[in-house]
Amino acid sequence: MGNKMPSLEEQLFPSTPGKFKIERTHRQFNRCFSSSSTMFLWALFLLALTASYFSFQSFVSSGSRYITASWGGIQWEKQVRTSAQIHRQGGMSVLVTGAAGFVGSHVSLALKRRGDGVVGLDNFNDYYDPSLKKARKALLSTNGVFIVEADINDAKLLAKLFDVVAFTHVMHLAAQAGVRYAMENPQSYVHSNIAGLVTLMEACKTANPQPAIVWASSSSVYGLNEKVPFSELDQTDQPASLYAATKKAGEEITHTYNHIYGLSITGLRFFTVYGPWGRPDMAYFSFTRNILQGKHITVYRGKNRVDLARDFTYIDDIVKGCLGSLDTSGKSTGSGGKKRGPAPYRIFNLGNTSPVTVPTLVSILESHLKVKAKRNVVDMPGNGDVPFTHANISSARMELGYKPTTDLQTGLKKFVKWYLSYYGYNHGKPVN
Numbered sequence: 001m002g003n004k005m006p007s008l009e010e011q012l013f014p015s016t017p018g019k020f021k022i023e024r025t026h027r028q029f030n031r032c033f034s035s036s037s038t039m040f041l042w043a044l045f046l047l048a049l050t051a052s053y054f055s056f057q058s059f060v061s062s063g064s065r066y067i068t069a070s071w072g073g074i075q076w077e078k079q080v081r082t083s084a085q086i087h088r089q090g091g092m093s094v095l096v097t098g099a100a101g102f103v104g105s106h107v108s109l110a111l112k113r114r115g116d117g118v119v120g121l122d123n124f125n126d127y128y129d130p131s132l133k134k135a136r137k138a139l140l141s142t143n144g145v146f147i148v149e150a151d152i153n154d155a156k157l158l159a160k161l162f163d164v165v166a167f168t169h170v171m172h173l174a175a176q177a178g179v180r181y182a183m184e185n186p187q188s189y190v191h192s193n194i195a196g197l198v199t200l201m202e203a204c205k206t207a208n209p210q211p212a213i214v215w216a217s218s219s220s221v222y223g224l225n226e227k228v229p230f231s232e233l234d235q236t237d238q239p240a241s242l243y244a245a246t247k248k249a250g251e252e253i254t255h256t257y258n259h260i261y262g263l264s265i266t267g268l269r270f271f272t273v274y275g276p277w278g279r280p281d282m283a284y285f286s287f288t289r290n291i292l293q294g295k296h297i298t299v300y301r302g303k304n305r306v307d308l309a310r311d312f313t314y315i316d317d318i319v320k321g322c323l324g325s326l327d328t329s330g331k332s333t334g335s336g337g338k339k340r341g342p343a344p345y346r347i348f349n350l351g352n353t354s355p356v357t358v359p360t361l362v363s364i365l366e367s368h369l370k371v372k373a374k375r376n377v378v379d380m381p382g383n384g385d386v387p388f389t390h391a392n393i394s395s396a397r398m399e400l401g402y403k404p405t406t407d408l409q410t411g412l413k414k415f416v417k418w419y420l421s422y423y424g425y426n427h428g429k430p431v432n
Ligand SMILES: O=C(O)[C@H]1O[C@H](OP(=O)(O)OP(=O)(O)OC[C@H]2O[C@@H](n3ccc(=O)[nH]c3=O)[C@H](O)[C@@H]2O)[C@H](O)[C@@H](O)[C@H]1O
Pocket: 177, 178, 179, 217, 218, 219, 220, 270, 271, 272, 273, 281, 282, 283, 284, 298, 299, 300, 301, 308, 309, 310, 358, 385
């Protein structure tokens, strides 16, 4: 028992120092040295292996960029140029961001139909069913509008687009929309509504000639404002959601580009836009789907059991407001990234001026669908919602000739007609 061999651990880390142990430690050191030289070689080998792996990876990714990039090349440039061609006197060539989106697709079509040049840009993200975006793209394509599939944060692409086409206008509608989703995915709002906006502004400021910019702000910037109807002159420093805060930030960001670089800016505060080809995440759309599928719908209710209300605005009216804004935008004044004089900076409400409560919205849908909704009425959770919205549109009426003509009853009828023709009556229902 007294001759017990020391364990390897004991040999390497002697418990008590002593001559013998020092000698052994010395020998151990030599052994260690010889083993560490092996380790050194191994480490070198691993390092070389890692380096070659990474250089291979970058080769593959740079290679695949050329192989899979959805933009670039002679054919692509030709498509962009053709799509941007103007077919009317005094027409404009417009870069529409978010062109596969709800408002973007409608505005693109309207511009194209009246003879303007339109190039679309969209990242086709999956915030909601991308197949709907693809269907809108197909519709635009048959009408001669080409959509580039890319993100507004892609500065190289934006530079290329301005290189290929001297856009007179940018209709900026790409955004992360949705008030309540901001609690689930806050970063997506920063990515699209802040970083993406700045990337686009940078491209516009550098472009020669600089385009005039019309872009989508939101009624949500009024936040907790209680003064009705909401006027552009009201304070907007109490946003109730991150979505609203990023839209408000957008108004400030675009102001600086107007101030420093002479970009012509028009911000449009859209009020709960609805209609055919709409966004499936919005209440009128998801209610329709759930009512048809026999599922319950959740109807939020405000404080003291007061119904929530929105100034629901029909898409065709919004399109007219967008086109009116483009037509009256005035020119950007900068060139070579330098301001040459003051340029317009405008903000307009685009609403309907007649708020309707959410329970009334549901009743209208019931009558058009001829199906009774199964309503769950719950108190509004603290999720960024505001109790009501109501637009004062006198500015837009005066300066853009904006005059909404579609009430909710009529607009929802058109929406339901489209919904049934697109999805069919049995959408999502198991077929027996
Ligand atoms: O004007 C805007 O700037 C914004 O308009 C839209 O936001 P909102 O006005 O909130 O529309 P939307 O979601 O259709 O809810 C409508 C009502 O239904 C209530 N609502 C909603 C969902 C539900 O399950 N139940 C319910 O009662 C809900 O409480 C609300 O009272 C756009 O989505 C947004 O991107 C932005 O553009």
